[in-house]
Amino acid sequence: MKLKTLLLATAASVAFAAPAVTQDAELPPCENCADTMTLVSWGGAYQTSQQKAYAEPYAAATGVTVVWDESSNEAVAKLRAMNEAGNVTWDVVDVVASDAIRLCDEGLARVMDPETELAAAPDGTSAADDFGDLLVSECFIPQIVYSTTFGYRTDVAEWNGKEPEDICAVFDLEAFPGKRSLEKRPINNMEWALLCDGVAKDDVYDVLETEEGVAQALAKLDTIKDQVVWWSAGAETPQLLADGEVVIGSTYNGRLFSVIEEQDQPVKMLWDAQVFDLDGWIIPEGLPEDRLNRALHFVKFATDTQRLADQAKYISYGPARASSAPLVGTHADLGIEMAPHMPTDPNNAKNTFLYNYTWWADNRDDLDAKFQAWLAQ
């Protein structure tokens, strides 16, 4: 529960703090460092926000050439292949927390020392304290708090003017007919299914631990299976919603923000039962010294207080440092306040679901296999 308290605290300070004065620490020179660097991320609006907030200022300050690879959704597989070959071509990789845990467990990501390798907050708070509970793995440097939640179209004629109010609308084909999009993996979907099948929030993982619980969740998903378009990349749901191919779909909240606010589509957020998750950097194990130095130098720069706050100018994800929260301001192009669009904003976070990292790390292989078998049937 500590994670949640911290997130809400972050949100509160986001909402009430006045825009703080930007202060740029002098970037120390990088010694014995490579001239180019490959960053791996997710593509789309998210990568753009990283490019603007981190990569461009860094390149301007150092003259380094940055190459982007949009392979984050296959990061674990590709890193394993590279590791086997002894030829790691990536320098800094953006992954979600669960992948970071897996990479760290398998010895594919480098263990970080937050005290020496990350920047302290402007007020002197150590990085470890500033990130706090969000350092869920020794290898992981969190950047943002995001949530997986639903967006729906507001112009569906068959809904007769009704709008979904809670998560169970997704499973209600009678009141809310039409295609839905869900992620092609068990995580989150299984939990939502159980929540809407009468399981109490606190019991979800206990139920899911049993064979019957898995069957129950899949049976609930079965009721909407032939209406579901399954996505594997975060940009799919926004596109499907914008094209009218689906009427409601899950994705990351920042992607929905850009559909609603930037592209002005008739889409609204359904924040109910949003699932918080973390996204951040890892540095692969086995980099040659000059590239490792470059990666460390970049990561220290890109995860300092100001930079994390800067990213929120471009996308509606909450910065992972407590000290960045007061610095979050307005959107770079639209000029709107970003705070009400953060998943952690009290208005949006009335009913949230906490994702259990350890449980999923232990059970992911089993549930993946069962879910995929169910999907193929």
Next chain:
Amino acid sequence: MSALPPYSSTAQITWYYAFRVICGLIFFFLIFPIIVIAPLSFNAENFFTFTPKMLALDPEGYSLKHYRDFFTNPDWQQALWNSVRIAPVATLLATAFGTLAAIGLSQSHVPFKSTIMAVLISPMIVPLIISAAGMYFFYSRIGLQGTYWGVVLAHAALGTPFVIITVTATLVGFDRSLTRAAANLGADPVRTFFKVQMPLILPGVVSGALFAFITSFDEVVVVLFLGSASQKTLPWQMFTGLREQISPTILAVATLMVAISIVLLTVLELLRRRSERLRGMSPG
């Protein structure tokens, strides 16, 4: 079929025209999807469908913005550059190796000819996903995964069967007495090859090279597995675009690629005619 005899019955006449209509529909099915993307690529909106303005032929409904995006967006430009950097080298390797091997195979006494042929043709037969999987595992072991040369070698391997097939086809009609005559007249084998054999099989070599080029230029499965960000090719960018961030820029690229196909097809057709004329197989 060529003409309807004057004594045809009504049923015959009906069928004659019905058949042509059916064929017309099938041709439409073949060609329509390729044609339809061209007007859509000039869409002024970010949609994949005809807007009312486009249907009303309002000039405002059309724009070149997706083409502009293609030519200014660094991602697309990088992808284009990578394709241009990979395909010709792969083609060169495939054509050089393939032509030599085809000439070798055309000799009359080659031991294990059919086995060798099967091995050399196999990259064309084995499903791409299996080639990609195998290469991914193996190239990972030897450190070629994610490198420029890894992709080039893989594409060259995929292209060689086409070179072998086209060159072999031109060699079938090749009159062996020509090389013997050259040898009799005192030309050494290298000179014979370049002065006598090469001009005759050249159409086959060039069309084989075109096939090898298009194989590499269009290939996505293998590069998806073997490549890393710095080898992202045009088809790869299209693939991620189609799966992830769908934008009509893809249609602009697709239209340009259709234009390239038309050029290639024309070249091939001219080559085929030339080859047939050279070998005296057709009066044209």
Next chain:
Amino acid sequence: MSSATTDAAISATPDDGVVRAADGTPLKKSLARALRREKTRSFLLIAPLLLFILISFIAPIADMLFRSVENNIVEDTIPRTVEALKEWDPDSDELPSEDVFAALHADLEIAVKQRIHTRLGSRLNYEASGMSGLFRKTGRSVRRMDEGNYREQFIEADEDWGELETWRVIRRFSAPYTAGYFLNAVDAERTSEGIELKPENERIYLTLFNRTLVMSLAITLSCLLLGFPIAYLLAHLSLRTSNMLLILVLLPFWTSLLVRTSAWKVLLQQQGVINDFLVWIGLIDDANRLVMINNQTGTIIAMTHILLPFMILPLFSVMKTISPSYVRAAKSLGANDWTAFWRVYFPQTIPGIGAGAILVFILSIGYYITPELVGGTSGIFISNRIAYHISSSLNWGLAAALGTILLALVMLLFYVYDKIVGIDNVKLG
């Protein structure tokens, strides 16, 4: 008498009427030498490519075959345990001895330090669910264990260590080679009672193989249905017209696969061109747009379009060679149009149908890109599953086993193709 001695005898006596080459050697010998030289030359011409293909293509395929049975990970990660377990009888009702638990402790301590124990857990999880969690949990507590009495401490860390089945699985898969991936690939598993099929709700690959074959067959049939009239028309028009129309077949053939797939995506979407058109002419109403994408329909339509030229071209080249006099003869003997076509013309096109059908079928069962983009979940093929195991689930052994089965299938079909058409007769364009 051997021929060599004959030759020697002959060359010793020049005036015996044997035909000789200009330099005086007997023609037979000289021919043999020329033949040898020719063989060497052709071999030298072929060798570079052969070597190249062997290294860049055949070796990867062989490596994949190897991966489908390779299983070194257990022995590499917990070598002492594997050794100690050899003493244990898996059929007994007793847990392994304390020695085995001590060995496991020693192994895991090293493995945890190197951070490789979770990989072993994932590997064993393919064979028995729960193993991944077991190794992770134990990995977290192994450092805190005291010396001695390991059995109790392990069972305390996770009660699964007290289960006989856990140990049976480890023992069963401690050999460096395994058939486990292949069993998984056909939805079977090896339990204590021998090999049996998995429970119904976990079967997936047989369904997928089956679907791949059925859908490829459907695609082949629709290609034949659409390709036959076109080939017939082309073969019966004047050369000039048919060459013109042939371009309509060749253009799609030369157009990038991704271009054609994106075109179909644009056409088939619910808000796409076809649905818009149907709504516009009033055939369907706006609320009931047809679902033609992200399902089997999408895959079949798009792939039929993509593979159609591969059916038309071989059919056309066979039909071109069929002499019209047979049909004319049949008609003059009183056959009506249909009989003349069906009994006389059609049988002569069978080689073309065979060649085209097998080619289309071979190509379609290995397709990946198009099903991935327009197939949703119900329209995907076994290839998509292979890709999934390579890049998402990381079960490379299973990917290799599935690939091997698919490869065997394709090879079999190709053998048939070779028998019917011959590899040498493959034509392009």
